[in-house]
Amino acid sequence: MESKTQAAPASGPRAHLFYETSHSPSLVDLVGYERARDIIDFCFIANPYYPTPAMLEDLQRQLPNLIKSYPSGSALLSQKNLAEVLRVNPENLIIGNGASELIVLINMCLIDRIAVPVPTFGEYIEKLRDQRDAELYFLDPADRYTLRLDDYLSWVHRRALKSLLVINPGNPTGQSISLDEMVDFLHRTADLELVIVDESFIDFAGDPIPSLLPLAERFSNVLIVRSMSKHCGVPGLRLGYCYSGNLYVLNRLRRFVPTWNLNTVAQYFLSLLPATDGAYHEGRRRLMGDVRWLQAALESISGIEVYPTGANFVLFKIKGGMTAAELQGRLLDEHQMYVRDCANKLGMDCFHVRVASQGRDKDERLVEALRALVP
Numbered sequence: 001m002e003s004k005t006q007a008a009p010a011s012g013p014r015a016h017l018f019y020e021t022s023h024s025p026s027l028v029d030l031v032g033y034e035r036a037r038d039i040i041d042f043c044f045i046a047n048p049y050y051p052t053p054a055m056l057e058d059l060q061r062q063l064p065n066l067i068k069s070y071p072s073g074s075a076l077l078s079q080k081n082l083a084e085v086l087r088v089n090p091e092n093l094i095i096g097n098g099a100s101e102l103i104v105l106i107n108m109c110l111i112d113r114i115a116v117p118v119p120t121f122g123e124y125i126e127k128l129r130d131q132r133d134a135e136l137y138f139l140d141p142a143d144r145y146t147l148r149l150d151d152y153l154s155w156v157h158r159r160a161l162k163s164l165l166v167i168n169p170g171n172p173t174g175q176s177i178s179l180d181e182m183v184d185f186l187h188r189t190a191d192l193e194l195v196i197v198d199e200s201f202i203d204f205a206g207d208p209i210p211s212l213l214p215l216a217e218r219f220s221n222v223l224i225v226r227s228m229s230k231h232c233g234v235p236g237l238r239l240g241y242c243y244s245g246n247l248y249v250l251n252r253l254r255r256f257v258p259t260w261n262l263n264t265v266a267q268y269f270l271s272l273l274p275a276t277d278g279a280y281h282e283g284r285r286r287l288m289g290d291v292r293w294l295q296a297a298l299e300s301i302s303g304i305e306v307y308p309t310g311a312n313f314v315l316f317k318i319k320g321g322m323t324a325a326e327l328q329g330r331l332l333d334e335h336q337m338y339v340r341d342c343a344n345k346l347g348m349d350c351f352h353v354r355v356a357s358q359g360r361d362k363d364e365r366l367v368e369a370l371r372a373l374v375p
């Protein structure tokens, strides 16, 4: 869809891969395993401080046994481990092979037509039964793609839509909506059938975490979706979950969750969560500090306009005419750094770049490189 309407970039495997989907290609796809080791990947939006080195060693030790075992056929044990750190009822959780698996199920089982603010995370519009089922609410570039909930809701009501999506903090914008504002919004969306709130980045939005999880049971039409790839730093394990106070909605989804959808390594990782929760929150707070530093440092570069963020990444716009693809190419070739050119995201122009914090040292190197390229 969006990728097909995008003008084809210059030839070469890198450009071809990049425009094939609305996601950025993984660094390994782009340059191979060998070279990928020497490149700092700022596309990678995952917590660099978790799992801890001790957890990784433990996983390594367990790997031979885990590979030779079948996963548990019951999801309940994993749900209990996760529920313990989230402080929620395990029965109200469904754990998926990444949030992406759940998004497909939600789209297939629960959605006829849904309002989606764009730019967005592409799976919400690409994995619908029919892509025309997404009613796109285009955010205004002149207003920094800000999602204004009042305007959005009026638009949803005018179109008589019964389902809507909010991603908070937004991806790719990073825009964060306060908990009070979200609760107020949920009261005003009580007439809708389904309100999906994707909180994949909420753990970086504040302390305490301004999540709707503790309040969701009050709103029977609310379904919270969260990827664990980002906040737990495990994109390769494929873990995400959804949560609702409405067991009827969850059961409609559960029927279609594949048996053994979680692999043994992912299940073992979940079993480590309760004992390592302290380390998780320590790492999360440290990363929030890194992001604050990164944002301030980027704001000091006059060649770019930096958007406010509540996530672990920062979106910026290049001001002087250089495109995001050009900047991406130069960072890769001259500085061995990989950033996200957002041009293939529906609703975005070709001047936006997203960078995820990789920890203070690497972030400092990025800022230095940007100062040289877009002064």
Ligand SMILES: Cc1ncc(COP(=O)(O)O)c(C=O)c1O
Pocket: 097, 098, 099, 100, 101, 121, 167, 171, 198, 200, 226, 227, 228, 229, 235, 238, 239, 240
């Ligand atoms: C807002 C949002 N939701 C869900 C996902 C899916 O993540 P995963 O399938 O890795 O859990 C992503 C991934 O980038 C995302 O940005």
